Amino acid sequence: GEEGGEGSSYQAQIASDRAKYGPMIQDMASQVASFSTDRPSHLSTFVEELDRRLLLLSDERGVLAGFPDWPSEKVSAMRQAAARSREMASLFTSLDTALWEPRLSILDELHKTEEVFLRARAAAEWHAQRGGDLRARWGGMGIPFDFESVTWVQQGTVGLAKHAMELALTAGSRLRLERSSGADVSNAAEAKVRAVGDTALRLSFKCHQVAGGFDPEASGMFSELHGMVL
Structure with missing residues (x-):
């Protein structure tokens, strides 16, 4: 038939x-x-x-x-290593907040920051679990991979934390300015700024964990934001 x-x-x-x-x-x-x-x-x-x-x-x-x-096994490994290299390069570029399209609201911008962070964390965790095996397997086949790029992505999350904290601190200072100038600040406006601060603080804490620490600038911003939220 x-x-x-x-x-x-x-x-x-x-x-x-x-x-x-x-x-x-x-x-x-x-x-x-x-x-x-x-x-x-x-x-x-x-x-x-x-x-x-x-x-x-x-x-x-x-x-x-x-x-x-x-050599199907080597071809598969080469494709995987090349794809991972492309992924890490793309991820590292995505961490540069200066390249982002501007969002309509602070909350939208924070959500974008969270999305990029989650991708970076997932890649870092994947390599943390598989990195040792891959280094031995790929290295044994003469297949290169820049494992330093994983570290760059991890450390790049500090930039995400700074971006999130800058958004929250700016919103907080704007609110204080309105209040000090005698403007009538609504409870909803205060609640929104608090929500932004809380989201930025939690995200920054997670970035700190992935990056393994903050630089002095990020540490100072974190302390300032902590004081604003609490």
Whole structure:
């Protein structure tokens, strides 16, 4: 029936690809097997070219199954390391609050800060759990990964804490200014500023945990905010 026809067409396509791309696959297999570098940028370029060539295959797994010498484990590890390097670079860029699109409200800006923090913390925790194994596994295959980038992301969360605290302290000083000028400050306005301060304080505490400490500027802001909220 139709299914049998589809199956035979699939097998014919796989066989055709193996014959057509066999020399290319053998060449790539030997390049992967001998690949070794200490530069993540070299790995990224290599994996991009590898993936570009493998896109020619109608079914990567099906075609490569006919090549017992294909280093599938190393290819998988190379792809994972390259993807992690891209992820950490993207994360590090996202920590730069100066690059963000401005939000309509302080609370929206705080929520954005929390979202970025959660991504950074998840990546840091993943590497904390897997880093030792990956360092040994990838290193043994000659696959580079800049584990220092994980530290940069962790320390970059201090910038998130400063951003959140700056938002809260600015809101607090604005409220005090209104009050001292004799303006009628509503309970709702006071409650909102307190909520902003509380959110910023809790987020900053979490950033402190991930970063492993604050610099003097962040410590001073934390003390000031703590006094404002309590």
